[in-house]
Amino acid sequence: MTLAFHKYQGTGNDFVILDDRAAQFDTADHARIARLCHRRFGIGADGLMLLRNHASYDFEMVYFNADGRPSTMCGNGGRCLVAFAKYLGVITDEAYFLAVDGPHAARVEADGTVRLKMIDAAALQPAEVGEGAVFVHTGSPHHVHFLAAEEGHTLAEFDVHSAGHAIRYDPAYDPAGVNVNFVEVPADPAHPWPVRTYERGVEAETLSCGTGVTAVALAASQRGAASPVRLQTPGGLLEVAFQTQPGGGFANVWLSGPAVRVFGGEISL
Numbered sequence: 001m002t003l004a005f006h007k008y009q010g011t012g013n014d015f016v017i018l019d020d021r022a023a024q025f026d027t028a029d030h031a032r033i034a035r036l037c038h039r040r041f042g043i044g045a046d047g048l049m050l051l052r053n054h055a056s057y058d059f060e061m062v063y064f065n066a067d068g069r070p071s072t073m074c075g076n077g078g079r080c081l082v083a084f085a086k087y088l089g090v091i092t093d094e095a096y097f098l099a100v101d102g103p104h105a106a107r108v109e110a111d112g113t114v115r116l117k118m119i120d121a122a123a124l125q126p127a128e129v130g131e132g133a134v135f136v137h138t139g140s141p142h143h144v145h146f147l148a149a150e151e152g153h154t155l156a157e158f159d160v161h162s163a164g165h166a167i168r169y170d171p172a173y174d175p176a177g178v179n180v181n182f183v184e185v186p187a188d189p190a191h192p193w194p195v196r197t198y199e200r201g202v203e204a205e206t207l208s209c210g211t212g213v214t215a216v217a218l219a220a221s222q223r224g225a226a227s228p229v230r231l232q233t234p235g236g237l238l239e240v241a242f243q244t245q246p247g248g249g250f251a252n253v254w255l256s257g258p259a260v261r262v263f264g265g266e267i268s269l
């Protein structure tokens with residue numbers, strides 16, 4: 001039996017997407033999902049998503065990390081799924097869909113940019129690990145670490161895998177774990193903020209993380225950045241717009257960037 005799939009990427013965060021409007025895919029078979037995402041034995045991806053019908057929304061997003069397990073919200077994944085919904089003709093330019101963290105509005109611009117409204121975020125908290133780091137939940141849990149001068153002059157030289165793995169598995173984040181973002185503070189806060197992310201469930205650095213750059217943008221607002229903040233990931237440029245709330249939280253949070261169909265095919269896995 002073969003499985004039809006589509007491969008998408010949003011600033012290099014890549015996904016296998018399945019049209020599962022008939023709700024036939026076995027979501028409990030985590031080993032199969034991990035095989036489909038495997039870069040040598042499968043299609044290769046940071047995660048897998050199902051587009052499913054929903055009675056009250058344009059569609060439902062069902063997300064799994066590359067390890068095959070369901071997880072919390074994926075911002076780049078959500079943007080790619082909106083582009084896929086347009087490709088299928090499920091939506092035209094506007095979408096209102098349901099994800100694991102609740103409803104999301106989205107819009108596909110004429111140039112292909114996909115804007116996704118993220119959930120409101122609570123005020124930034126000091127992280128329990130690392131001097132000056134902050135924690136914020138943007139649909140997924142994120143630790144944001146601003147590089148200090150003594151850790152290397154540029155983010156490009158930093159050992160994201162080792163440092164990210166250590167923080168992700170720090171007992172302070174048990175049992176859920178955390179995604180870990182490393183940020184270089186630009187000379188001018190109006191310039192793009194360089195970000196690299198170690199992702200939980202991929203257990204490696206990815207080329208970009210949408211909920212991660214959202215967390216970084218909110219954290220950067222405490223260091224002089226004004227909305228909208230531009231974030232430079234290894235896979236490309238993203239933008240996050242937001243409004244700060246009186247209690248320190250954030251509302252009207254929008255994540256924007258490219259979301260591209262790479263190829264489609266059939267696999268007998």
Ligand SMILES: N[C@@H](CCC[C@H](N)C(=O)O)C(=O)O
Nearest residue numbers: 071074075076140209210211
């Ligand atoms: N790449 C994603 C985040 C996906 C979820 C994450 N790995 C987790 O388990 O928290 C994004 O673009 O937000």
